[in-house]
Structure formats: structure tokens, C-alpha cells
Amino acid sequence: PSDGKNRGLVDTPIRNAIAVGSGKGGVGKSTIAVNLAVALATSGARVGLLDADIYGPNIPTMMGVEKLPPPTKDKLVPALAHGVKVMSMGFLVKPGQPLIWRGAMLHSAIRQFLTDVVWGELDYLIIDLPPGTGDAPLTLAQSLPLSGAILVTLPQAVSVEDASRGLGMFEKLEVPLLGVIENMTGDVFGHGGGEALAESAGIPFLGSVPMNGFVRLAGDQGQPALLAQPDSDAAVA
Amino acid sequence: PSDGKNRGLVDTPIRNAIAVGSGKGGVGKSTIAVNLAVALATSGARVGLLDADIYGPNIPTMMGVEKLPPPTKDKLVPALAHGVKVMSMGFLVKPGQPLIWRGAMLHSAIRQFLTDVVWGELDYLIIDLPPGTGDAPLTLAQSLPLSGAILVTLPQAVSVEDASRGLGMFEKLEVPLLGVIENMTGDVFGHGGGEALAESAGIPFLGSVPMNGFVRLAGDQGQPALLAQPDSDAAVA
Numbered sequence A, B: 001p002s003d004g005k006n007r008g009l010v011d012t013p014i015r016n017a018i019a020v021g022s023g024k025g026g027v028g029k030s031t032i033a034v035n036l037a038v039a040l041a042t043s044g045a046r047v048g049l050l051d052a053d054i055y056g057p058n059i060p061t062m063m064g065v066e067k068l069p070p071p072t073k074d075k076l077v078p079a080l081a082h083g084v085k086v087m088s089m090g091f092l093v094k095p096g097q098p099l100i101w102r103g104a105m106l107h108s109a110i111r112q113f114l115t116d117v118v119w120g121e122l123d124y125l126i127i128d129l130p131p132g133t134g135d136a137p138l139t140l141a142q143s144l145p146l147s148g149a150i151l152v153t154l155p156q157a158v159s160v161e162d163a164s165r166g167l168g169m170f171e172k173l174e175v176p177l178l179g180v181i182e183n184m185t186g187d188v189f190g191h192g193g194g195e196a197l198a199e200s201a202g203i204p205f206l207g208s209v210p211m212n213g214f215v216r217l218a219g220d221q222g223q224p225a226l227l228a229q230p231d232s233d234a235a236v237a
Ligand SMILES: Nc1ncnc2c1ncn2[C@@H]1O[C@H](COP(=O)(O)OP(=O)(O)O)[C@@H](O)[C@H]1O
Pocket: A022, A024, A025, A026, A027, A028, A029, A030, A031, A032, A058, A183, A184, A185, A209, A210, A211, A212, A213, A214, A215, A216, A217, A219, A220, A234, B025, B026, B156, B158, B159, B188
């Protein structure tokens, strides 16, 4: 693109940018990103949460916040929920409104979420990635020095298959891998797939979160699981 | 693109092309597409199954087939499994190999799956869509007269939120909606969300499939649930 704005690293006062990704959809990326952001904010850090899933922005629902504050003259102001600054395409389109955009539009939307939002100084920016290994993660890795990525997977074979593609992508983009979280362990999806993936790739296994109806309910109601039941084993992981 | 190949409707002997989509990932699109294709083939129809999820191609695993037959001089030949012709990016890349492609590459890969594969005469082509409302469904709808789309959702709020974006996309692209299937009903994800979506959109509710560990196992082992336990309520839906 000729305007020069679309290429290269953006200049933002963010100390650590951490991507939460997978490869497969519906494995709990948004749930883990929301709980991680809230846990970091509760411990006193200045935290932002960016929903980079432009086609399926669920973060506003999971954080229980519907609207953005009024913008400044030329920038968007993130919403504030549970002590975390939040930005998502979900705030900018009507509920149920599909964004039937090709990849190039995705690229510029993500750049604008980094350059045209008043994030202020942040200790952490947690980025909820969409499923797949396409435009969104590629644009992010080229725009921001990602300090690390967390890989989320379900334990069963097809999820681990896609998670290993996500892992391969982070390696190719030279993003350090912080570790693997195995989610929804239990009778239906089994357990152990995520741990085996971490071992075979030589990266830390950060633990597993059992399948728990309460986690799902917390996401639907916008009250992150961590806050509602601090001691439950799902929250601790 | 200047070569003219990339635009407009392709000319293929396919009587009905049916897309299985959602909006959200991990809701069971591949599982429903596989079982639908096998059910149609078992009833005697000539059926193809196209895995349009280029970034997360799980169809080969779920159909228990790893390799393609040798190509002809200039076209790919689909694999044959359970009486269904199958084509997927999963056959063309090494396991765990990520495709870090921008949208434009996705567009041409999907076009080639329609023009450069020896499908032969088909009564049905079942197309497993990726999550989201981006390049893949857009390219398909512009390349092939889709006779209909089936929307798959989990019953909980965040899934229904993304499914309604998928629904909005099909309406915008003027693809007739055959109905909604609600998957993984039970204690964790609840039930009723899919039925309510179908009712509010005025489209048929095709039924619900309970959360059932056996369905997951069948997918991991490449033996579609329908074949292994024909009478189970999951297969009937
Ligand atoms: N451990 C868990 N137990 C039960 N439900 C879960 C768990 N983790 C996530 N969920 C639910 O599963 C659904 C998918 O999770 P989500 O975070 O949206 O995944 P992704 O971001 O990968 O698409 C959501 O409804 C969420 O509340």
C-alpha cells in the first residue's frame, strides 16, 4: 500500500504483547485470554485486551461490556471492564452483523487497532487471535514485537493436529512460545493431547482446565470465571 | 487478476452444492459435513466432500484417509472414503505444517479446488466451511451457485452470536438457508439456543445432536459416527 502506514512495526508504549492462539476454533482462546487479562489486572498490572478475531468477536460478551466510551478527535478509546482496557470489532458493528471482508480489510483493521486506539502505557497487551494461520496473526507479528504466545488446545486428536499448525506458525514468525494450555479435559474430549504436544515441541505445559459448565456460563454472562469462583480449579489453571 | 481464471462462476457438473457453516469454530461443522456426505452416499447418491477450511483441514482425519490417488496430467484426483470423493488441503501439506497465507492465496486455492479437481458428475458437493465470514465463503459463493447452506451452532450465547453472523452472511450472499443444527447439547452447553435462532430467523430447525464422547472418538479415528452406530440418536440427527 502506498500510504506507508500499513507496513512495519508500530510505535506503542506496550511492554509485553502476548498472543493467545491455537489453530482450531472453539477451544477456549477467548476464555483463556479474558481470564489471563483479568488475573494480571487484579495483581496490579496495567492491562489491555485486544480481540483480533474480527469475524467472530466474542470478547465484549465475555467481559460483560457493550459500548465504547466516546472517541477523542482522531482515536478510539477502549472500554474498561474488570480493570482491563478492551478493544474489539464487536463494539463497532451491530450484533449479528457479519463482516464479509477479504484478508486485506482484516490487515488494515488490525493495524488500526494498534495505531488508532488510546491504549496508554501498558504492562501487558493480551491479544485473542482468531482460528487459522492467516492474515490476522501475520499482520500482528509484522506490526508488533510479540513477547510470547500461549497455545490453547483441546486434548483430542483433531484439535492437537490444528494446534500443531498454530505452533508451527509461531515458530516461523519467530514468536517465543510461553507454553500450552489443555482445555476442556474430561470424559468427552479425554486428556493428555496438549501435554504430549508440549513435550514433543519442547515447550512448557502450563496445565489443564477441566470441562466445566460454570466456565461456559461465566463466558455467556460476561463475568470471567476467575472473579466469580476464585478457588475453582478451572480458575487456578 | 489478469488471467481471467479467477473470476465468475466455474462450470462443473455438480447438481447441488451445499455449504455447512457456522461463524464460530469448533462447533461441529466438519463432523456434520462428514456424516451428511456419508449418509447421502449410503443412500446411493454420487457425493463429493470439499474441505474449504484451508488453515485447519480436519476432513482427511475424520474420513480416515491420508493420501490422494496419483493426479492426471493436469488435475488432482480426489480420495475415495466411505463412498465419498474427498478433497482437502490436508492432503497437500505435511501434518502440522501451517499455511501462513493471506486471503488472496486462500481465494485461488479454493478456486483451484473447484476447477482443477476431477470431481466427475456429482449429485451433491458438501462443502465444509472454515469459521468466520471472510475469503473462503465469499469466494465459494461467487464461484458456484450454492443450492443451500446448513448452519451449525452450539446452544450457548457466544456460539449463537457468531452463528447469527454466519446466517447474516448467507443472507447477504443470497444463499438459501436449509436450516439450523444445534450440536453438543447437554449439561455443559445447555440447549435451545439453536432452536431459538432458527425460529427468530424463520428457517427450519433440523434438530439437535447431544454431546457424546463417541462422536468425538469417531472423528479422531476416521470412522464417521453414522457408520459405527447407525441407530444412535447422534447419528439420526
Ligand atoms: N473449560 C471449559 N469448560 C466448559 N466450557 C468452556 C471451557 N472453556 C471454554 N468454554 C466455553 O466453550 C466455548 C468456546 O470457548 P471460546 O473461548 O469462545 O473459544 P475460542 O475463542 O477458541 O473460539 C465458550 O462458550 C466458552 O464459554
